[in-house]
Amino acid sequence: MDDIKFIIRFYFKKYIDFFTRRLFCLIISLFWGNWIQNTSLENTLSYCSGKIKFYRNKGNDISKYRFIDKRDVKGSHLDFINNGYKIKHKGSTAGTSGTPFSFLRDLRCMVAEQHFQNLYFGWKNKYRVVFRGERIFRSGYKPHKIYMCIPFIKEMYISSYHISDAGLEMAVKKLSRIKNKCLWAYPSTAYILAQYCIKNNKDIHFDFVATSSEMLFDWQIEAIEKAFKCQVKDWYGQAERVAALYRCPNGNYHEVPNYSHIEFCKYNGSLFEIAGTQYHNRIMPLVRYNTHDLVEFNETECPCGNKGINIKVIHGRIGDFIHTGTDTKTATGLYCAFFKDARRINGAQICIDKDNKIVVKIVREECFNEEDEQLLIKTIGSHLPEGMFRIQYVSCLERNPSGKLNYVVHK
Structure with a gap:
């Protein structure tokens, strides 16, 4: 029943x-x-300056607004809300960090x-x-x-x-x-x-x-x-609705026009963080909200004809980096190696604990053998120092409550 x-x-x-x-x-x-x-950055900032306590009297010059992130919104949650709206939808996200x-x-x-x-x-x-x-x-x-x-x-x-x-x-x-x-x-x-x-x-x-x-x-x-x-x-995109990118037929990502105002903040080397200002949410607008998602630009013009920002890869978040002691590696590079260099792998997940120890969970194909295991160890060893990781074979991978597969899990 x-x-x-x-x-x-x-x-x-x-x-x-x-x-x-x-x-x-x-x-x-x-x-x-x-x-x-009526969609523009100036209109959005004027609204926030007059209606939202957190941004009160900052005007319509975006340089007067500091970058914020999830911690700021959690710490001053009520200060971001205009309570005059009756029709509203409550959303939530755990994000990559699980917060x-x-x-x-x-x-x-x-x-x-x-x-x-x-x-x-x-x-x-x-x-x-x-x-x-x-x-x-x-x-x-x-x-x-x-x-x-x-x-x-x-x-x-x-x-x-x-x-x-x-x-x-x-x-x-x-x-x-x-x-x-x-x-x-x-x-x-x-x-x-x-x-x-x-x-x-x-x-x-x-x-x-x-x-x-x-x-x-x-x-x-x-x-x-x-x-x-x-x-x-x-x-x-993200649950916060501060930035949206679409993949064109040539494999590059471009901004969705009129969705929001996006800024790219230098992080390290060729990597930039995505920060955005909402255009279409008046009940809880976020200005210069840093998603901490990382992207890398393609310096050449996209063949699709788009003249705006040309992004070749979205790497994920800062938390999806592995510190080996001597350098820092993207978890993306290790994850892709499972499917490029190893064999007979149906799925993989990288679990990082608070001591930076790594458990690599692997879903094997039925024909996976000892030779494949040695190749897998060699593949991981080319990215991580010996003693920093161990392999765990599983029948299925851990998904979050929404059913999404986080390829990097922080314990």
């Missing part, structure tokens, strides 16, 4: 989400033109996010297959099939909490009968589905694969495009 109630609630929530999106589309058609005309953080979004902020993603993904008339950590089934329930289709609204949800070859086989059979579809997934879940299809010679086509919320790696793109014969569209 509890399982049936959970499923009914899931269906109900998805229908509410669907009609909410339709309402947002109506709001966009009625008000977006006026909103976008909990809650914030408020107003109606315009929620509508704007949908508007910009709709423009980039172009999925208005697509059958949307969602593989992003949705809790379709009650915790502990073992379903016969790992997916659920929502009648009348062209959506299918696949559970990332019940992944198995048998479950994926049933999902793929269903997918083969669906036309005009796109996949909305985490990079890690899209890769799992792609690898299954490649390994089992399953021919599945999507019009495109849309990803976000995790780092997207070249080896993931290669597998996804090979399996599904389509383009990967990746969206970089």
